[in-house]
Amino acid sequence: MEKWFIKNSNDPGIDYKKLGINNVVYKILINRNIDTEEKIKSFLEPDLSNLNSPILLKDMVKASNYILNCISKEKKIRIIGDYDVDGVTSTYILYKGLKRINGHVSYDIPHRVQDGYGINNHLIDKAAADDIDLIITCDNGIAARDAIEYANSLNIDVIVTDHHEVPKIENSGVVEDLIPNAKAVIDPKQKECNYPFQEICGAVVALKLIEYLYLIRGVEKDEFYETFLPYAAIATICDVMPIIDENRIIVSAGIEYLKKSKDVGLIALFEACDINPDKLDVYHLGFIIGPTINSSGRLESAKKAIALLLEEDYSEAIKMAKELRTLNSERQNLTNEAFEQIDEKIIDEDILNKHNVLVLYKEGLNESILGIVAGKIKEKYYRPVAVLSDSNGILKGSGRSIEEYDMFIEFSKSKHLLKSFGGHKMACGLSLERENLEKFIEDIDSKENLTKEDLIKKIYIDGQLSLKYISMQLAKNIESLAPFGNGNSAPKFGAKNLNIISLKVLGKNKNFIKMTLQENNVNFTATLFEDGNSFLNKLAKYYGKNAVLELLNGRPSNILIDIVFNLEINEYLGNSSIQLKIKNYRITGEKYAR
Numbered sequence: 001m002e003k004w005f006i007k008n009s010n011d012p013g014i015d016y017k018k019l020g021i022n023n024v025v026y027k028i029l030i031n032r033n034i035d036t037e038e039k040i041k042s043f044l045e046p047d048l049s050n051l052n053s054p055i056l057l058k059d060m061v062k063a064s065n066y067i068l069n070c071i072s073k074e075k076k077i078r079i080i081g082d083y084d085v086d087g088v089t090s091t092y093i094l095y096k097g098l099k100r101i102n103g104h105v106s107y108d109i110p111h112r113v114q115d116g117y118g119i120n121n122h123l124i125d126k127a128a129a130d131d132i133d134l135i136i137t138c139d140n141g142i143a144a145r146d147a148i149e150y151a152n153s154l155n156i157d158v159i160v161t162d163h164h165e166v167p168k169i170e171n172s173g174v175v176e177d178l179i180p181n182a183k184a185v186i187d188p189k190q191k192e193c194n195y196p197f198q199e200i201c202g203a204v205v206a207l208k209l210i211e212y213l214y215l216i217r218g219v220e221k222d223e224f225y226e227t228f229l230p231y232a233a234i235a236t237i238c239d240v241m242p243i244i245d246e247n248r249i250i251v252s253a254g255i256e257y258l259k260k261s262k263d264v265g266l267i268a269l270f271e272a273c274d275i276n277p278d279k280l281d282v283y284h285l286g287f288i289i290g291p292t293i294n295s296s297g298r299l300e301s302a303k304k305a306i307a308l309l310l311e312e313d314y315s316e317a318i319k320m321a322k323e324l325r326t327l328n329s330e331r332q333n334l335t336n337e338a339f340e341q342i343d344e345k346i347i348d349e350d351i352l353n354k355h356n357v358l359v360l361y362k363e364g365l366n367e368s369i370l371g372i373v374a375g376k377i378k379e380k381y382y383r384p385v386a387v388l389s390d391s392n393g394i395l396k397g398s399g400r401s402i403e404e405y406d407m408f409i410e411f412s413k414s415k416h417l418l419k420s421f422g423g424h425k426m427a428c429g430l431s432l433e434r435e436n437l438e439k440f441i442e443d444i445d446s447k448e449n450l451t452k453e454d455l456i457k458k459i460y461i462d463g464q465l466s467l468k469y470i471s472m473q474l475a476k477n478i479e480s481l482a483p484f485g486n487g488n489s490a491p492k493f494g495a496k497n498l499n500i501i502s503l504k505v506l507g508k509n510k511n512f513i514k515m516t517l518q519e520n521n522v523n524f525t526a527t528l529f530e531d532g533n534s535f536l537n538k539l540a541k542y543y544g545k546n547a548v549l550e551l552l553n554g555r556p557s558n559i560l561i562d563i564v565f566n567l568e569i570n571e572y573l574g575n576s577s578i579q580l581k582i583k584n585y586r587i588t589g590e591k592y593a594r
Helices: 023-031 037-044 060-072 085-100 121-129 145-153 202-217 221-238 245-259 264-272 282-299 303-310 314-348 367-381 407-412 434-447 472-479 532-543 545-552
Strands: 002-006 076-080 104-108 134-138 157-161 168-171 174-177 184-186 358-361 385-391 394-400 420-424 427-432 457-461 493-506 512-519 522-529 560-572 575-587
Touching: 023 472, 060 076, 060 134, 060 157, 060 184, 060 202, 076 085, 076 121, 085 104, 085 134, 085 202, 085 221, 085 282, 085 303, 104 121, 121 145, 134 202, 145 157, 157 202, 184 202, 202 221, 202 245, 221 245, 221 282, 245 282, 264 282, 264 303, 264 314, 282 303, 282 314, 282 367, 303 314, 314 358, 314 367, 358 367, 358 434, 367 385, 367 394, 385 427, 394 407, 394 434, 407 420, 407 427, 407 434, 427 434, 472 560, 472 575, 493 532, 493 545, 512 532, 522 560, 532 545, 532 575
Parallel strands: 002 457, 076 104, 076 134, 134 157, 157 184, 358 385, 522 575
Antiparallel strands: 168 174, 385 394, 394 427, 420 427, 493 512, 493 560, 512 522, 560 575
């Protein structure tokens, strides 16, 4: 069940025509709190000169001086990243950047199953065996106080670069950051950090460090941007950072650099994924490139992905890229199987009527895909979800949340029952002993205060848009607001009582629906991704089976539908046309939708 709402932000009274935009684009911008002339100009023209200075990050100067001192003394530096896209790309940025300024540098990535998340004693022992003098973490480390103390005990210095939430401790009613005892800690979420924009990913933190080091060493800005912005853009999208403020600048510029990248690994990746770089956008990075990079860390070792990005021989790179694509297909199959098992458990055990927060355990699932499964379950039922399975004698899992439930804060209330825990508002990772599972579920249940209203998915619409007002010019104006993603979603519009005058169910899996919709003799093609039989059955429920059969046979129907949609420009054989991409719908007449 879901509710639709039209956003209705207060109009600040800006003369938007003076800014060269129309009333629809103006309303979209106001709905995103871009509500001053300065903000609108900055948003419409994202410029690299508006990026925040790296020096604003706490400990940036201290970290950079220490790294340069290590390089001058030819000390050995090891980067320890993480196994997801953000970890892989931030490792790449630090490794490539330090190499460029003559650092004696290597990298290591924890194995998802054998090591778990982030820096740990095992990786530190490996570093000690290799006579490493300095470890630099990326996309991890802020919560690794014990591991960093262990490194200190072995006379290995540590610099932390991270973007995750800082663990807290309460002293006499005052909440303080619990900062690890490292040589320097760069994380914008530290209380004492005055960086203007906290919502950057680990790769962007790494980017800022290299930017400052390059500045000191006199490396040209153009080289810096061309080399590293593509990877920061990939990470920003794949780590689901909000594409606002400087993230919008990084993604906008990064995609342009990606389109003309000469990096052999990236070129091979585009080829293996059947992506035309000229057409590259956020979708390709978030739903094709990202999962392909992620597949190595999920099913084997993330070092495969880094090796691909560093590869300079195309014949080798294309082999590696194709291997990652094969791994990604395997990951997709495992995910679908696990989702079906968890969904069946929810239905069989009537879990939705017993719990508002779903903590779901299933024996034998591949732990690498638990977060993806949790996300799919969350999308289906609109509940906070944690999916757990067995791992080396304990239960490990991942959580995904809804806007109304801060998973980091709420699960932290039951942290005494967990072996490990970390994350942020919308996602987390956790582990616990098998015997504590029921206690953990009971504790979570007793402390959550979600209402029935909280568990109804809310669909926010930028405005109603009659079909007669849709034009190619409007579609192009809306396209100027891209790149779209978290925090700057593609504008959604609503239209009611549209007549379906033709309909086809297409695709190998019969899950692509193409229809022609009409309002007052104005027609547009609309597309919907959904199981074809399910959609037809919904139509038949309200309009009868005969009406649906008539429609499928090409005859006119009286079937009406309300839709929430994005405007898309479809390019085919040199011709451009407008399509309505349906995101949500309801059959006109559905009782629950009124």
